[in-house]
Amino acid sequence: MKTELLPASPEAIRKAGELLKGGSLCAIPTETVYGLAANALDACAVAKIFEAKGRPQDNPLIVHISAMDQLSRVCASVSDAALTLADRFWPGPLTMLLPKADAVPAVVTAGLPSVGVRMPSHEAARAVIDAAGVPLAAPSANASGRPSPTEASHVLEDMDGKIPLIVDGGACTFGVESTVVDMTGPVPRILRPGAITLEMIEEALGAAETDAGVSRALRDGEVARSPGMKYRHYAPHAPVVCFEGAPEDTANAIRAAWRPGDRVLSFFEYWDLPNAYSYAESCDPEGVGRGLFAALRSFDGEEVKRILAQCPRPVGRGAASANRLRRAAAFDCVACTEGVVLGVTGRTGSGKSAFAGEAMRAGYAVLDADAIYKTLLQTDQNLLHALRARFPAAFAAGVLDRRALAQIVFSDERARLKLNAMTHPAVCAEVKRRMAELRAAGKTHLVLDVPLLFESGLDRLCTVTVALFTERSASAARVAARDNIAAEAAHARLNAQPDDAFYLSHCDIPLKNSGSPAQFQAEAQRLLARL
Ligand code: TXA
Ligand code: MG
DSSP states (O other), rough: OEEEESOOHHHHHHHHHHHHHHTEEEEESSSSSSSOOOTOHHHHHHHHHHHHTTOOOOOOOOOEEEEGGHHHHBSSSOHHHHHHHHHHHHHSEEEEEEEEEEOOOOOHHTOSSEEEEEOOOHHHHHHHHHHHOOEOOOSSSSOOOOOOOHHHHHHHHHEEEEEEEEEESSSSSSSSSSSEOOOOOSOOOOEEEESSSSHHHHHHOOOOEEEEGGTOOOOOOOSSSGGGGOOOOOSSSOEEEEEEEEEEHHHHHHHHOOOTOOOEOOGGGGTSSSSSESSSSOOOOOHHHHHHHHHHHHHGGSSSSSSEEEEOOGGGGGHHHHHHHHHHTTTTTEOOOSSEEEEEEEETSSHHHHHHHHHHHHHHHHEEEEHHHHHHHHHOHHHHHHHHHHGGEEEEEEEOOOOHHHHHHOOOHHHHHHHHHHHHHHHHHHHHHHHHHHHHHTOOOEEOOOOHHHHHHHGGGEEEEEEOOOOHHHHHHHHHHHHHHOHHHHHHHHTOOOOOOHHHHHOOOEEOOOOOOOHHHHHHHHHHHHH
16 A cells, blocks of 8 residues: 655545545544544444554554544543533644444454543644544554654654555654543543643542553552553553653763663763763753654664663653653663652742742651852852952952842843853852762651752752742732732742743742632642652
8 A cells, every 4th residue: 555645734624534545544634643543433444443553452542532522422421520611722732432332343442431532633633533424443553563653754653554645744742642631530641641641630520540550560460450451551662761750860860870781861061971862851841742752763773772761750741752752762760869859949939948948848858959058158268259350349358248149130131141151150059068968867758949940950950840830910919018018029039030831831830829828729739749
């Protein structure tokens, strides 16, 4: 069979619709990964998917719809909780397991009573569903066991000669597959993490949990809640070893473990690891998701003994990519950081100190980067010397006036960057020294309270990063009261700090601090208990 690869034009979409109506397969782009689609209501068409992929018969498929009225064609019933999630996250990267309708052939669900359903947000995917006029069953369009395809060329690698058409919609936005959440039990349970996180589902429904099978290999005799959990997945040809923990620690462990013939899968910051392929910054969970599978695939064209990989932080927005990498490694994982290092950040007045207080109650030792900074400005002679040379106006009679320094850099971006370039290394070194002290004293659970967590690079010492969010007006009121300054001055200070989007795109777990103090305490305790 000749495989045609066409850009996602109206003509290509019409052609895809015709092929699917006629019982053939077609690869389509989605916002997560490319899917290999067939008419979900046609058992013969669906059987071809298993053949083309070499997929085990007991691994069920996800059914894709383009509008809510199609849901009743594939599900026997839809709970209120499911409707809430659909309302909040569809179209988008969320698959819900719901009771299956009789019209869905058993081959789709591998004989299970539930069916996985999702409404993709990718325009071309929805257009193809509409053109076919039926819901589409579509697993990822890779050969079974290989990394999922995030570009049309990856599909061609695996499916050339096996299917008539690949619709090319460019690179996928997310790059990891949808979140799979089982909605048939009392509490929504995540069977596969994705871009819709545990915390997002929890916020929408009040409660949610992650299945134990997500983060470890199945034990002997244990039944997989999702058949996909059983199989080696996402794997390049060479064996993968997954190094887990703070990026700085995984980098050091990889340096020590590396032998000739090994390749390293690293974050951008660690591009200088031996024989490294770097694909995203460690503080960019979305970038990691987008690039992970392409990175794994890239090793297959080379002679590689082992792939030593830095694992993304397996929590919050990093959970999906960490899960895929752990599976690619068949759970051959090396723990590189002892205990928990939680970095907490956010604008001034967002509640970092309140969070640190809760962490202390939960047994964490807290390091306050601001306090360390202030101490260094009094005691670190090398730093003071450098500051005097660069900011002479901030010194009166040879003594640093911290307020004067703050005033100078407040309205001058270049001066601020210069100051940070001088102070960040000093603060980082001191934080590391104190972390070592705390660990020597037996403390395994640490909190780093750092306003400039990502800017300073201190996030690289963390096993989880949390960003706190408040309405600007609430923060301003808090800052004005706390520091005894006018509301206008508080606003000006806040406006000089990054916006929500900055924290949101960099952190693992965003935490809202917009309710009552008691609510915030409860949320903080819940988050800490889970680590
Ligand atoms: O993002 C995605 O979900 C992509 C795109 C193409 O939509 N699709 C995808 O499908 O990742 P696939 O087949 O590669 O993964 C589906 C996963 C498997 O782990 C399967 O075991 C699980 O969902 N699954 C599907 N239906 C299920 C069911 N009824 N019960 C339990 N697990 C189910
Ligand atoms: Mg798959």
